[in-house]
Amino acid sequence: MTAPIPLGRPGAFGRSRFRPASRPVAPVAPRIRSVANGRAPLFAPSGHPLAEPAISAALARRAEEIDRAFAAIEPVLVTLAPRQFEPGFAERAAAEIASVLGVGVEPARLEATWNRPLDMVALQASLVLRTFARLVERTAARPPAVEEGEPVAEVVRRFGFHGVDVSTCADGRLGGLLDHVLRVPPAIVVARKSFAGAMFDVEEAIARFERVELGRWREGRPNPASEPTRYLKLGVYHFSSLDPQHEGCAAHGSDERRAAAALLARLHDFAEAVARRHGEATRPAILLVGVDTDTDSIRVHVPDPAGEIDLDRYLSSAELHAATRELSREAAKEEIRRRVAASIGVAPDDPATEGMRWFCGYLLKNNIAQVEAVLARFGGPYPDRGHEERLVVVGDPIDDVQLRNLAFQAQMRSIEEGEGDLAVGIRILGERLAPAGLAVPILVLRTFEGGLPGAADRAAERAQLMRRAVERRFSGTGSAPRILVEAAIRAAEGGSLRFLSRDVVRANGCSCAQREGIG
Numbered sequence: 161m162t163a164p165i166p167l168g169r170p171g172a173f174g175r176s177r178f179r180p181a182s183r184p185v186a187p188v189a190p191r192i193r194s195v196a197n198g199r200a201p202l203f204a205p206s207g208h209p210l211a212e213p214a215i216s217a218a219l220a221r222r223a224e225e226i227d228r229a230f231a232a233i234e235p236v237l238v239t240l241a242p243r244q245f246e247p248g249f250a251e252r253a254a255a256e257i258a259s260v261l262g263v264g265v266e267p268a269r270l271e272a273t274w275n276r277p278l279d280m281v282a283l284q285a286s287l288v289l290r291t292f293a294r295l296v297e298r299t300a301a302r303p304p305a306v307e308e309g310e311p312v313a314e315v316v317r318r319f320g321f322h323g324v325d326v327s328t329c330a331d332g333r334l335g336g337l338l339d340h341v342l343r344v345p346p347a348i349v350v351a352r353k354s355f356a357g358a359m360f361d362v363e364e365a366i367a368r369f370e371r372v373e374l375g376r377w378r379e380g381r382p383n384p385a386s387e388p389t390r391y392l393k394l395g396v397y398h399f400s401s402l403d404p405q406h407e408g409c410a411a412h413g414s415d416e417r418r419a420a421a422a423l424l425a426r427l428h429d430f431a432e433a434v435a436r437r438h439g440e441a442t443r444p445a446i447l448l449v450g451v452d453t454d455t456d457s458i459r460v461h462v463p464d465p466a467g468e469i470d471l472d473r474y475l476s477s478a479e480l481h482a483a484t485r486e487l488s489r490e491a492a493k494e495e496i497r498r499r500v501a502a503s504i505g506v507a508p509d510d511p512a513t514e515g516m517r518w519f520c521g522y523l524l525k526n527n528i529a530q531v532e533a534v535l536a537r538f539g540g541p542y543p544d545r546g547h548e549e550r551l552v553v554v555g556d557p558i559d560d561v562q563l564r565n566l567a568f569q570a571q572m573r574s575i576e577e578g579e580g581d582l583a584v585g586i587r588i589l590g591e592r593l594a595p596a597g598l599a600v601p602i603l604v605l606r607t608f609e610g611g612l613p614g615a616a617d618r619a620a621e622r623a624q625l626m627r628r629a630v631e632r633r634f635s636g637t638g639s640a641p642r643i644l645v646e647a648a649i650r651a652a653e654g655g656s657l658r659f660l661s662r663d664v665v666r667a668n669g670c671s672c673a674q675r676e677g678i679g
């Protein structure tokens with residue numbers, strides 16, 4: 161209860177490679193069940209006062225469901241491959257794929273002859289993309305966020321923020337950031353985009369800010385512009401506590417200080433740009449958070465009363481997890497509040513910093529439940545320290561399937577803009593998939609506003625353009641890994657993905673005459 165405040169002390173950042181002196185890797189309690197027979201158990205309640213057993217169990221069930229869906233692909237292909245020349249194979253195979261995997265493949269794409277056998281590698285990659293799309297459709301399965309009485313969106317507004325815009329790294333290990341790591345409900349997230357190294361585009365972020373503010377002025381959504389709330393820009397970098405030199409952020413050379421400093425500079429640029437364009441009163445609040453991809457614990461760099469963020473000043477949820485383990489739930493929450501206030505040298509009832517302190521405490525409390533869930537599931541840090549992503553998503557973001565290491569998400573408006581991000585993703589997945597004889601599945605996704613006339617067609621055109629650009633840039637060059645690219649569109653409001661056929665491309669004038677696998 162009276163333990164010293166676990167702040168990264170001044171200077172500790174550089175000397176200890178960003179770690180507080182006492183290593184904040186979450187301690188492993190003996191009561192945790194261990195991994196048995198290579199299969200991780202679902203969440204087992206362990207008694208931490210801030211554990212959220214129901215939510216953690218729902219998240220674990222969802223994770224298992226996702227793993228099972230992808231694991232089912234290979235056995236289907238193993239049974240189909242030797243039968244491909246049998247009469248009537250294409251229809252039967254399509255039916256089997258639909259019944260076992262729940263995804264549709266046109267029979268025409270499964271027709272094989274002795275001199276043109278099925279491209280099983282392309283089919284496998286395509287089924288990975290379609291399985292991902294099927295999981296996206298099941299948005300109802302997304303587990304609930306932590307709520308205590310009042311809806312979180314209302315509490316967040318009461319504490320002074322009308323929307324949270326999250327920018328993070330494209331690294332797939334952050335794929336569960338919203339549901340698992342931060343456990344924030346979609347209702348408070350007005351934007352979420354990933355870029356290699358979390359290096360978001362300031363101009364694009366300003367446009368998103370303006371869109372939200374326009375909604376407040378014109379429609380009073382999410383709250384009227386007359387209410388004195390602020391836009392909160394949350395920047396999330398990542399690091400590896402177990403292998404900081406190799407498993408940190410690839411875009412920043414696995415250097416956590418560099419990753420944090422670059423993101424903080426960009427957050428400052430964004431806030432300053434908004435203030436210059438729209439006046440000081442509109443200046444967004446900014447917050448910097450680091451995620452340890454080995455344990456899912458976070459560092460919250462609590463801004464001081466002037467809003468300043470210090471790379472060396474942060475609260476670690478791993479330390480708070482240990483410090484609050486023996487307390488009651490209320491006492492644990494109180495201890496978090498006390499430490500957040502102490503970290504910036506203000507009283508726990510300081511009115512000027514109340515909103516931001518509450519938000520920091522909210523993130524830390526939520527995340528302690530995730531730290532506990534990872535411990536309970538694996539008996540320690542994640543067994544897969546590095547990259548295990550199954551696909552790359554290019555273009556627009558897709559957040560409906562929240563799971564660590566599911567997809568490398570490289571968001572961009574054009575390949576020219578995001579070529580570097582995409583190259584990182586293809587390299588990372590290729591290093592694992594190519595030796596196994598597999599192709600890197602790439603989903604080009606463009607979203608459109610459902611209510612706008614012609615928007616779906618325009619999105620389809622953009623998606624096809626981007627697909628062709630990805631293929632031109634990354635297909636068949638020397639030792640590069642093989643890729644399979646498919647394009648899809650989706651309404652921004654949600655719903656299913658619509659895959660675009662390559663025939664449409666040909667009709668629009670693509671001169672590509674070769675047989676294009678099973679695309």
Ligand SMILES: [Zn+2]
Pocket residue numbers: 329330331356357358398408409410411
């Ligand atoms: Zn990264």
